[in-house]
Every structure is written in C-alpha cells, then in structure tokens.
Amino acid sequence: MAGKPVRPVNAIDQTRRMLSLVTYLRERPGARVEDVARAFGITEDELVSDLDVLPMCGTSFRGGDLLDIDTDGERIWWHNPAALGADAAEPLRLAADEATALLVAARAVATLPGLRESDRQALLRATAKVETSAGEAAGASSRLSVTFESEGGVFADVDRAISERRRLWIRYYSPARDEVTEREIDPIRLVSVGHTYVEAWCRRSEARRTFRLDRVAEIRILDEPSAPPEVELRDLSEGLVQPAAEDPEVVVEVGPGGRWVAEYYPHDSAEELADGGLRITLRTPDPASLRRLALRLGRDGRIVSPPELADSARRAAREALAAYDGIEAVGAHGGPDDGRNGHDRQERGL
Numbered sequence: 092m093a094g095k096p097v098r099p100v101n102a103i104d105q106t107r108r109m110l111s112l113v114t115y116l117r118e119r120p121g122a123r124v125e126d127v128a129r130a131f132g133i134t135e136d137e138l139v140s141d142l143d144v145l146p147m148c149g150t151s152f153r154g155g156d157l158l159d160i161d162t163d164g165e166r167i168w169w170h171n172p173a174a175l176g177a178d179a180a181e182p183l184r185l186a187a188d189e190a191t192a193l194l195v196a197a198r199a200v201a202t203l204p205g206l207r208e209s210d211r212q213a214l215l216r217a218t219a220k221v222e223t224s225a226g227e228a229a230g231a232s233s234r235l236s237v238t239f240e241s242e243g244g245v246f247a248d249v250d251r252a253i254s255e256r257r258r259l260w261i262r263y264y265s266p267a268r269d270e271v272t273e274r275e276i277d278p279i280r281l282v283s284v285g286h287t288y289v290e291a292w293c294r295r296s297e298a299r300r301t302f303r304l305d306r307v308a309e310i311r312i313l314d315e316p317s318a319p320p321e322v323e324l325r326d327l328s329e330g331l332v333q334p335a336a337e338d339p340e341v342v343v344e345v346g347p348g349g350r351w352v353a354e355y356y357p358h359d360s361a362e363e364l365a366d367g368g369l370r371i372t373l374r375t376p377d378p379a380s381l382r383r384l385a386l387r388l389g390r391d392g393r394i395v396s397p398p399e400l401a402d403s404a405r406r407a408a409r410e411a412l413a414a415y416d417g418i419e420a421v422g423a424h425g426g427p428d429d430g431r432n433g434h435d436r437q438e439r440g441l
Contacts, residue, residue, distance in 0.1 A: 108133070109141050109148075113158070121166045142167065190225040194218060245304045246281070248312055249289045253278050256317045259291070262309040263302055271308060276300070277319040292319035338374035341381055342395040345369050349391035352384070370395075382407050 108131060115130070116122060128138045145160050159170040197218040201211055252259050259278055264271050276291035279299075286303050293300040299322055340359075345352050347367040358373040375381060378400050385394050385404035394401040 105141070109145065112141060113145070116160065116167055116169050117172045120172075121168060123166055124162060124164065127167060187225075187227075190221065194221060194225070197221070245307045245310050246287060248310050249278055249281060249304070252312050252317065253280065255312075258294075258313040258315040258317045260311045260313055261302065261307050264306045264308055275313070275315075276302070277317040279319050279322070280324065290324075292322075338376045339378050339397070340372060340374055341378050341397065341400065343371045343373070343381070343384070343392060344395050345371065345388060345392035346390070349388050352388070352392065356384075368392075379403070386411060 112127075112131065115127065119127075124135055124138060128135045131138070139162065142160060142162055145158050148158055161168055161170075197214060201214050201218070249259065251257075259276050260273070261276060262271055262273050272295070275294040276289075277294070278289050278291045280290050282288050282290055282301075286305065288301045288303050290299065290301050292298075299319075343352065344364065345368050350367075350369055353361045353369055353371055356371070356373055358371050360372045362370040364370055378397065381394065381400065382404045385392065386408060394404045
C-alpha cells in the first residue's frame with residue numbers, strides 16, 4: 092500500500108469524500124482499491140481508513156441497517172447495498188428533546204465565523220426542513236441559543252485556512268514560558284486529543300509545532316499561501332506528546348502521592364523507591380516546561396537532573412512562595428509583610 096498521507100486533511104473534507112464514496116462504491120461492486128484511491132485523489136491508506144469508518148454508518152443502529160463494506164486489500168465489496176434503499180428502514184422520527192437539541196446546535200454552528208458560505212446555506216436549508224418536520228417541537232428550540240467561546244471562532248478560522256491553503260498569524264500564550272508570542276504558521280491539520288490543537292509549520296521556529304486552540308489569544312487569516320514542507324503525519328493514537336530519543340533526559344523523584352506522574356507522562360523508566368515513590372526518567376524537547384510539574388507536585392516530588400533544571404525549579408518555587416507570603420501578610424495585617432512569615436515557612440520546610 093502507499094505511504095501515509097502528507098497533505099492537510101480536515102473533518103469536513105473527509106466527510107464530503109466519504110459521502111461521495113458511498114455512491115461511488117454502490118455503483119461499482121468489487122472496485123479495485125488502487126482505482127478508487129486514484130479516482131478520489133487520495134492514498135490507499137487514506138481509503139482504507141475511510142472504509143474502516145463506513146461500517147459504523149447507516150440509517151439506524153439496528154441489524155442490517157449499517158453499511159456492510161469490507162476489502163481484501165485489492166478489491167472493495169459492499170454486501171448490503173440495499174441498506175440505503177428507499178424501503179430500507181422506517182422514516183426517522185425525532186422526539187421533542189432530540190429535535191430541540193438538533194435545531195439549537197444547527198443554528199449555533201451556522202453562526203460560526205469563518206464557516207464557508209456554501210456550507211452555511213446548506214446547513215440553513217437542512218435546518219428549515221427539520222423545523223418543518225418537527226412541528227410543535229421546533230417551538231421550544233427558538234427560545235434557546237448557544238454562544239460558542241473564543242475557541243469556536245479560532246477553530247473556524249483554522250479550518251478555513253486549511254481548506255483554502257492560507258497562512259495564519261496568531262498571538263499564542265505559552266504556559267511553560269508564561270509569555271505571549273506572535274507567530275506566522277502554515278496549518279497542516281486539526282487534531283483532538285483531550286483538547287483541540289492545530290498542527291502546523293511554525294515560520295518563527297522553522298519547525299513543526301502543535302498549538303492548543305484555547306491558548307490562541309488572537310488569530311488572522313493571511314493572504315499568503317500556506318506552504319508547509321512535506322512531513323509525515325504523526326500517529327497520535329499514543330498521545331500528543333511523543334518524546335524522541337534525542338530529546339534531553341530528565342529525572343524526577345516522586346513520593347507516593349506523585350505516582351500519577353508515571354501514568355500521565357511518557358517515560359523511559361520508573362524505578363520503585365523505598366518510601367513507596369518512584370524515580371522516573373523521561374525525555375522532553377522542552378525541559379523547562381517541567382518546572383510547572385515540580386511546582387504542582389510540591390512535597391510529593393522533585394527534579395533530580397539536569398542540575399540546572401532542578402535549580403530553576405527551586406528558584407521558581409521560592410519566588411512563588413515569596414509572592415504568596417506577601418499576599419497572605421497583606422490580608423492578615425493590612426500592610427506589607429515584614430519578612431518573618433516567609434522565613435518561618437522556610438524553617439518549616441515548605
């Protein structure tokens with residue numbers, strides 16, 4: 092089979108392709124995999140990925156209504172093409188709460204900035220048909236509305252930029268450095284792993300980077316064409332963070348209350364300690380980002396190496412403690428701290 096795809100893919104384009112694929116396969120029993128992939132301008136791997144999803148689709152979830160499509164690697168077979176026939180299933184009937192939820196969601200999506208006008212009009216036409224069919228149930232939906240948070244607008248702009256192959260300008264907050272930077276990026280694809288991210292080629296760092304959408308403070312679609320280098324798309328099934336062998340090594344020791352670190356962070360090894368804790372060795376392209384982990388762990392953990400990162404984490408902890416003591420002193424005495432609180436807390440080992 093052909094290699095993994097290297098061009099941008101988004102959910103809307105994939106959905107359109109799969110809808111067309113259903114019609115195409117219904118008219119061509121036993122179609123050859125390579126011929127279908129060529130007809131749709133995709134790789135054979137992409138086609139097989141679509142074929143893995145189609146059997147989950149159908150007119151309902153009753154037996155016989157889902158599409159029974161499979162492949163032997165060379166040809167594609169559809170065993171129940173009548174599943175989409177006019178008499179295949181009973182007409183869809185929506186309960187009042189289902190109709191309300193569908194209509195509210197459809198109207199909300201139609202207001203998203205950056206949505207292509209053709210898609211917006213198609214959605215509005217479909218919404219009008221549902222309203223007519225829903226009858227009285229549609230009345231409740233007109234009294235409800237949904238407003239998307241800023242991430243929704245960012246998502247729409249990124250999706251549009253990917254579709255139109257245009258570059259983006261963003262102001263992005265990096266919590267590891269506690270700073271906001273301006274960047275121009277060539278978006279490659281949107282991915283969802285807990286949060287929604289855009290994988291892109293960053294013109295500032297001249298490297299592939301991943302940006303979390305809810306950390307984008309401002310975004311603009313530029314006139315410049317997006318031209319990311321051809322890169323192999325990463326398999327994110329094992330998680331978004333996948334350290335490389337050449338990344339710097341960091342050693343963290345955690346107590347019993349910090350054992351969760353080994354569950355959430357990919358690591359090379361986790362050795363048991365006498366007190367019930369762990370000595371964890373991991374790799375990361377940005378060791379400084381682990382300072383936040385050290386602060387979060389508090390007494391339950393510490394960075395052992397590299398020494399400069401351990402020193403940096405200790406400084407950050409002292410600064411945070413000093414700031415906290417200052418606020419605490421003002422709240423307790425109505426005036427600035429005289430320094431004794433911080434000294435006392437350090438004496439107690441905090």
